[in-house]
Amino acid sequence: MSTTTVCIAQAKTLGNAVPPFTPHAISVSLPTWKDNVGYEEGEKRVVDSMVTGYPRFFIHRSIQQLASICEQKFGVADECCILVPSRKIAEECRAFLLKLSPDPTNLIPVRLVQFLIEDETGASRHVGTLPSVELHIVLFPAQHFPLAKQFWQHTGLGISSRLAEHCLALISTASNSPKSTSPTIRTSPCKPSNRHYLVKSPISPSVTRKHQDSQPQIETFDAEQGTYLEERYGRNMPLTAAPAAKRALRRRIAGVLVHDEPGDCPSGPCAGNEEAKLGPSSRGENVSEDDVYLFPTGMTAIWSAHQLALAARPPARSVCFGFPYTDTLKILEKWGPGCHFFGHGLDADIDDLESLLVELTRSQDATGNTAGKSPPILALFCEFPSNPLLRSPNLPRLRALADKHDFLIVVDETVGNFVNVEVLPHVDIVVSSLTKVFSGDSNVMGGSLVLNPRARHYAALKATLEASYEDNYFAEDAIFMERNSRDFKRRIHVMNTSGEAVCDFLRSRSLAATPPPPHAVIKEVFYPKFITRENFDLCRNRSEDGAEDEPYFGPLFSITFTTKAASEAFFDALPCHKGPSLGTNFTLACPYTVLAHYTELDWAQKYGVEEGLVRVSVGLEGREQLLADFEIAIKAAEATA
Known part of the structure; x- marks a missing residue:
């Protein structure tokens, strides 16, 4: 195959889903170097070709459609919105917008609306789907959409495209019901309280939707066809079986399954059944499925690990060790007291880190207030190995520093993955993007957080997380992730x-x-x-x-x-x-x-x-x-x- 033939063939895929014909694809085709530069620069040729994109950067068209309905129903002039799955997340988004308001004397006006969408026909009972969805809408002036988009991108806390499609199906069902002309709605407006790769969606969803008729369309099945095909040929379960799928995922990640092969139970996740045979964890002594927490995306797991550290430990700046995936650094910079950045992540940087820790400790001692002295830093975040330079930090040496100076270590093992590496014994928290090799099929997002039960601060972290954790992983996404990860x-x-x-x-x-x-x-x-x-x-x-x-x-x-x-x-x-x-x-x-x-x-x-x-x-x-x-x-x- 000649180079010219390759380039011509790939040029035809620009902007299409990767893999092709995948309604919830995680990737998008940018086949040439020029295409990538063109997208970053907002070149019309490239932007107009995009039918999808990475979900935290490109808002899926189903989500755009649902957001448009919500703006029409609840918005006022010149307002747009982002959609999240819980009130707690909506409040986090509002706090983010208020904190980063361009003018501190004139904070961004943010309204929160709760939208309960119910299936009044009872059809969901016959097809094994969820009868209702509680959607939370964050409304703000459209000019501030780029700032709201940062929250969406950095935290990964926005709704998934499958959840959006489920909401649209419920709205359609309710609208066609002889009992009602609109879905059941409950609203609770809230007054504002007091105070990558960079694959971008260059304009707000509301603006994009105005031109949607001219955009390329993705070839999709309708909801019934898609459900039938996945349950018949894809071995998917009905949405009501999501708890079993999530239990299977936690056990798989905890490494406690004695038998976990794809052929063991082709019609469903035996790994999630009550009678599944469990044994000691392959990831370390005392690790159990109860130490594993699931999240909608890998970045949500990282954001949640940082929030957990802030809630469970004395406040201090964190350390970002090594050149990380872009949003990890943004999270540490934009939430909490900030961070120290050691961008090379080499052994020489550990020498510099040790010097910093000594200096910060000395500064605290100089104040004379040693009774309530806090650790010099909150937590150290790193990747093993790092993305994109594949550098591995010296975790045993970092662990020794953490024990001496009493800070947490959080490691993102996405690139290493727990089949190849064993980082949990050296750290307090392990996070991972299940979207990547754990899934493999590039059609669903997910993330995990694992606590090390042998770590010094395990009890405090566990108690804090148990009190604050919300399971916002949408049922259908969990079912796809469970199916994908069996092999x-x-x-x-x-x-x-x-x-x-x-x-x-x-x-x-x-x-x-x-x-x-x-x-x-x-x-x-x-x-x-x-x-x-x-x-x-x-x-x-x-x-x-x-x-x-x-x-x-x-x-x-x-x-x-x-x-x-x-x-x-x-x-x-x-x-x-x-x-x-x-x-x-x-x-x-x-x-x-x-x-x-x-x-x-x-x-x-x-x-x-x-x-x-x-x-x-x-x-x-x-x-x-x-x-x-x-x-x-x-x-x-x-x-x-």
């Missing part, structure tokens, strides 16, 4: 071996090879096998008897090139899906820095995240096919030299 371990083992083979191949064609090939244009391959390997090995999984098994490094890696032209040529020629997200069952690539940091390229460069960096997540395709595909891309890049 998680099998898939990750395939991706591990393919990912390592591809990275070995790319490194052999890079400047790091001995000797380097004469026309090498690959500067560096960022992969845990090659980057901070000694730290990765400290936390990699081993056999139950402690034997030195062959390490697995995961399916994610990044590449940098000697020139920007080589980066663009490699990316454009690579014959795979192109778009945001990672951990998908298919290989997925993106120009990460362009998508995540287009408005701050110089800042990212300071921490080694180059503009020309390409991030790749290897899927389940055959190894030989993958190597052939990457050969095509390398030749295109080398042709620019």
Whole structure:
């Protein structure tokens, strides 16, 4: 297949769902480097092609439609809204808007409305769906939508597209009922209280909806067809079985299932049944399903971990250790007292962190008020390994500092995943995006938070979380996640071996090879096998008897090139899906820095995240096919030299 053929074929996919024909797709096709830049710059050619996008950045069209109905029903002139699943979240959103009001003397007017949508026909009883939904609407002047969108993006707390579709179906049912011309509504207006990749939706949902007739449409089934197909061929359960699905997910994440294979129970989640056989956790002594909490997105889990730390521990700034996924840093900066940023995440940064801790402790001592002295920092947040540089921090050394200075450690293990690494014994809280490799199918969002029962502050964290936790994970999303994750371990083992083979191949064609090939244009391959390997090995999984098994490094890696032209040529020629997200069952690539940091390229460069960096997540395709595909891309890049 020639490079030209690849580019022509991929150009036809611009703006479409990835995977194709997936109504709730997590990714969107941006097949060329120029397309990614065009989207970041709001180029009409690209923006007009978008039918979907990553859910925390692009508001799904079902959510847009529902928001339009809510604005018409409850809004006043020039108001728009965002939709959330609970009153508590609506109040968090209002607090965020008030805190960040552009003019502190004239706070943004925010109204909260509760909208109860009920099925008055009784149809839900016959099809196993939920009979009612309590929707919460945050209304504000349309000019402040970009600020409200930050809350949506950073926290991941907005409603899911499946919940929006369910609401639309209930509204349609109620509207067609002979008993009523509109759904049952309860409203409770509230007065304002006193005080990435950057895949953007460039205008507010209300503005987008005005032009929806001219937008490309996604090929979808109606609700009955979709439900039938998933329950008949996709092995999905009815929505009323969501508690069993969530129980299965918590057990799977806790590692307490003795038998958890896809073939064990093809018609439903045996893992969630009361009679499921449970044993000691594979993740550490005393870990149980009760230590696992589910959230609608991975970012919600991170935001909730930070909120938990703020509620359970004395207030202080946090530490962001290593260059993180963009929204993690935003959460630490915009909520609470702020954060200290150690953007390289290398061992030398631990030296600097230790110096900071000593300095902060000394400053506290100098005040003379040592009776109620607080820890110098609240918590340290890091990734293992990091995205996109695949660096692994020295967790045992950080744990020793945390024990000495009494702060929490929160680790995002999304990239490492608990099959490959074992970080829980070293930390207080583990968070993960289940959206990624745990799901694999790229059609549902989800997140998890796991407490370490052997950690010093476990009792306080557990009590605080039990008192504050809300289960806002929509039933249908949980059911899809449970189904997708049944073969998680099998898939990750395939991706591990393919990912390592591809990275070995790319490194052999890079400047790091001995000797380097004469026309090498690959500067560096960022992969845990090659980057901070000694730290990765400290936390990699081993056999139950402690034997030195062959390490697995995961399916994610990044590449940098000697020139920007080589980066663009490699990316454009690579014959795979192109778009945001990672951990998908298919290989997925993106120009990460362009998508995540287009408005701050110089800042990212300071921490080694180059503009020309390409991030790749290897899927389940055959190894030989993958190597052939990457050969095509390398030749295109080398042709620019």
